[in-house]
Amino acid sequence: MNVVVSTHQGVLYNEEVDYVVVHSDTDGEYACLKDHVPVISVMDTGYIKLVKGKDEFYVVIQSGIFEFKDNLAQVLVQEAMIGKTYESAKSHLLSIRQERLERNRKESTDFTKMEQELRENIKTTKAGSL
Numbered sequence: 001m002n003v004v005v006s007t008h009q010g011v012l013y014n015e016e017v018d019y020v021v022v023h024s025d026t027d028g029e030y031a032c033l034k035d036h037v038p039v040i041s042v043m044d045t046g047y048i049k050l051v052k053g054k055d056e057f058y059v060v061i062q063s064g065i066f067e068f069k070d071n072l073a074q075v076l077v078q079e080a081m082i083g084k085t086y087e088s089a090k091s092h093l094l095s096i097r098q099e100r101l102e103r104n105r106k107e108s109t110d111f112t113k114m115e116q117e118l119r120e121n122i123k124t125t126k127a128g129s130l
Helices: 086-125
Strands: 002-007 010-016 019-024 028-033 039-052 055-069 072-083
Touching: 002 039, 010 039, 010 055, 010 072, 039 086, 055 086, 072 086
Parallel strands: 002 072
Antiparallel strands: 002 010, 019 028, 019 039, 039 055, 055 072
């Protein structure tokens, strides 16, 4: 069976695997093997365990949709990170999210500062007044 994991930034994973285990924090867990009946489910947070021979990989999911049909598992997610263990994938995703949050806070602070400077300059130069 083939598994394709995609985010808005592109394809994160596209490979053949033996089976997948889908785990959603709110809806529980189920597995899909080759020739499984079609399935579609919404995932809030959770992970997908990808098993290929003796190798296991984990894709930690943040808000997504899982669909399995004709031996093709398609996963469309808002955010995801892949790792050899669940813990490594989750910690990497959390660190990236934290970095993004800090960057957004800084940009927001910078924007607020620039807006204040612009208002002061308009007031000082009396721009817009006759």
